[in-house]
Amino acid sequence: MKDYSNQHIYEGRFLPGEPFVLDSKSPHHIFMATFEDDGVDAYFYAVDPRSVNQPIKDARLIYECKNLAPELRGQMLKVQILWSEDGKKALLLLDQYPHAAIDFNAEKAYCRMGVPLVSMWNQDNFFWEDRLLRLF
Secondary structure, three states: OOOOOOOOOEEEEEEOOOOOEEEOOOOOOOOEEEEOOOOOOOEEEOOOOOOOOOEEEEEEEEEEEEHHOOOOOOEEEEEEEEOOOOOEEEEEEEEEEEEEEEEEEOOOOEEOOOEEEEEEEOOOOOOOOHHHHHOO
Protein backbone atom coordinates (compact mmCIF):
# COMPACT_ATOMS: atom_id res chain seq x y z
CA MET A 1 0.00 0.00 0.00
CA LYS A 2 1.26 3.45 -0.91
CA ASP A 3 2.40 5.75 1.91
CA TYR A 4 0.05 8.76 1.98
CA SER A 5 1.46 10.26 5.19
CA ASN A 6 2.77 13.42 3.51
CA GLN A 7 -0.55 14.31 1.91
CA HIS A 8 -3.53 16.33 3.08
CA ILE A 9 -5.75 13.82 4.91
CA TYR A 10 -8.98 14.01 6.91
CA GLU A 11 -9.80 10.95 8.98
CA GLY A 12 -12.13 9.48 11.55
CA ARG A 13 -13.46 6.20 12.94
CA PHE A 14 -17.03 5.00 12.63
CA LEU A 15 -19.28 2.00 13.02
CA PRO A 16 -20.86 1.03 9.68
CA GLY A 17 -24.63 1.34 9.80
CA GLU A 18 -24.49 4.11 12.42
CA PRO A 19 -24.95 7.71 11.23
CA PHE A 20 -21.57 9.33 10.59
CA VAL A 21 -20.25 12.21 8.45
CA LEU A 22 -16.69 13.20 7.58
CA ASP A 23 -16.32 16.49 5.69
CA SER A 24 -13.09 17.53 4.02
CA LYS A 25 -11.93 20.62 2.15
CA SER A 26 -9.39 20.89 -0.63
CA PRO A 27 -6.13 22.40 0.61
CA HIS A 28 -6.01 24.82 -2.36
CA HIS A 29 -9.56 25.24 -3.69
CA ILE A 30 -13.13 25.68 -2.47
CA PHE A 31 -14.03 22.05 -3.34
CA MET A 32 -15.20 19.68 -0.63
CA ALA A 33 -15.55 15.90 -0.42
CA THR A 34 -17.81 14.26 2.15
CA PHE A 35 -18.26 10.68 3.30
CA GLU A 36 -21.62 9.89 4.88
CA ASP A 37 -23.08 6.72 6.37
CA ASP A 38 -26.73 7.57 7.03
CA GLY A 39 -27.47 4.24 8.72
CA VAL A 40 -28.93 2.75 5.54
CA ASP A 41 -26.31 3.45 2.87
CA ALA A 42 -22.93 5.15 2.61
CA TYR A 43 -22.04 7.77 0.02
CA PHE A 44 -19.10 9.87 -1.15
CA TYR A 45 -20.10 13.36 -2.27
CA ALA A 46 -18.37 15.88 -4.53
CA VAL A 47 -19.36 19.30 -3.22
CA ASP A 48 -18.93 22.77 -4.69
CA PRO A 49 -20.17 25.26 -2.05
CA ARG A 50 -20.32 28.05 -4.66
CA SER A 51 -23.41 26.37 -6.15
CA VAL A 52 -26.13 27.56 -3.80
CA ASN A 53 -28.97 25.68 -5.53
CA GLN A 54 -27.15 22.35 -5.91
CA PRO A 55 -23.80 22.17 -4.10
CA ILE A 56 -23.61 18.36 -4.44
CA LYS A 57 -22.18 17.76 -7.89
CA ASP A 58 -21.88 13.99 -7.64
CA ALA A 59 -22.84 11.31 -5.11
CA ARG A 60 -21.42 7.79 -5.33
CA LEU A 61 -22.83 4.80 -3.47
CA ILE A 62 -20.08 3.19 -1.39
CA TYR A 63 -22.08 0.42 0.28
CA GLU A 64 -25.55 -0.59 1.39
CA CYS A 65 -25.57 -1.34 5.12
CA LYS A 66 -27.89 -4.34 4.66
CA ASN A 67 -25.32 -5.93 2.31
CA LEU A 68 -22.22 -5.41 4.46
CA ALA A 69 -19.99 -8.44 4.87
CA PRO A 70 -20.66 -10.13 8.23
CA GLU A 71 -17.08 -9.49 9.40
CA LEU A 72 -17.64 -5.72 9.03
CA ARG A 73 -20.80 -5.58 11.12
CA GLY A 74 -20.08 -4.25 14.58
CA GLN A 75 -16.47 -3.37 13.67
CA MET A 76 -15.10 0.17 13.86
CA LEU A 77 -13.59 1.29 10.55
CA LYS A 78 -11.07 4.00 9.80
CA VAL A 79 -12.20 6.41 7.09
CA GLN A 80 -9.78 8.73 5.32
CA ILE A 81 -10.30 11.37 2.66
CA LEU A 82 -7.02 12.13 0.95
CA TRP A 83 -6.51 15.17 -1.28
CA SER A 84 -4.07 15.24 -4.20
CA GLU A 85 -1.20 17.73 -4.13
CA ASP A 86 -3.03 20.02 -6.59
CA GLY A 87 -6.18 19.92 -4.41
CA LYS A 88 -8.40 18.95 -7.36
CA LYS A 89 -8.84 15.25 -6.57
CA ALA A 90 -10.08 13.40 -3.49
CA LEU A 91 -9.68 9.72 -2.60
CA LEU A 92 -11.86 7.79 -0.13
CA LEU A 93 -10.16 5.03 1.87
CA LEU A 94 -11.89 2.67 4.30
CA ASP A 95 -9.36 0.85 6.47
CA GLN A 96 -6.68 1.92 3.95
CA TYR A 97 -8.58 0.33 1.04
CA PRO A 98 -9.55 2.71 -1.80
CA HIS A 99 -13.29 2.83 -2.50
CA ALA A 100 -13.88 6.01 -4.51
CA ALA A 101 -12.22 9.01 -6.12
CA ILE A 102 -13.39 12.41 -7.27
CA ASP A 103 -11.68 14.43 -9.99
CA PHE A 104 -13.07 17.96 -9.75
CA ASN A 105 -11.03 19.15 -12.73
CA ALA A 106 -12.42 16.45 -15.07
CA GLU A 107 -15.86 16.56 -13.37
CA LYS A 108 -15.87 12.78 -12.85
CA ALA A 109 -16.29 10.54 -9.83
CA TYR A 110 -15.49 6.84 -9.57
CA CYS A 111 -16.45 4.11 -7.13
CA ARG A 112 -16.41 0.35 -6.86
CA MET A 113 -20.22 0.20 -7.17
CA GLY A 114 -20.00 2.33 -10.34
CA VAL A 115 -23.45 3.85 -10.53
CA PRO A 116 -23.92 7.43 -9.32
CA LEU A 117 -26.72 8.19 -6.91
CA VAL A 118 -26.94 11.64 -8.46
CA SER A 119 -24.59 13.48 -10.78
CA MET A 120 -24.75 17.01 -12.06
CA TRP A 121 -21.59 16.26 -14.01
CA ASN A 122 -22.09 13.02 -15.89
CA GLN A 123 -24.61 10.19 -15.70
CA ASP A 124 -22.14 7.62 -16.99
CA ASN A 125 -21.00 4.76 -14.78
CA PHE A 126 -17.44 5.30 -13.71
CA PHE A 127 -16.26 2.10 -12.10
CA TRP A 128 -13.19 2.05 -9.93
CA GLU A 129 -9.90 1.30 -11.67
CA ASP A 130 -6.64 0.90 -9.76
CA ARG A 131 -4.94 3.26 -12.23
CA LEU A 132 -6.78 6.07 -10.40
CA LEU A 133 -4.32 5.70 -7.52
CA ARG A 134 -1.66 7.33 -9.74
CA LEU A 135 -3.57 10.61 -9.34
CA PHE A 136 -2.55 10.65 -5.68
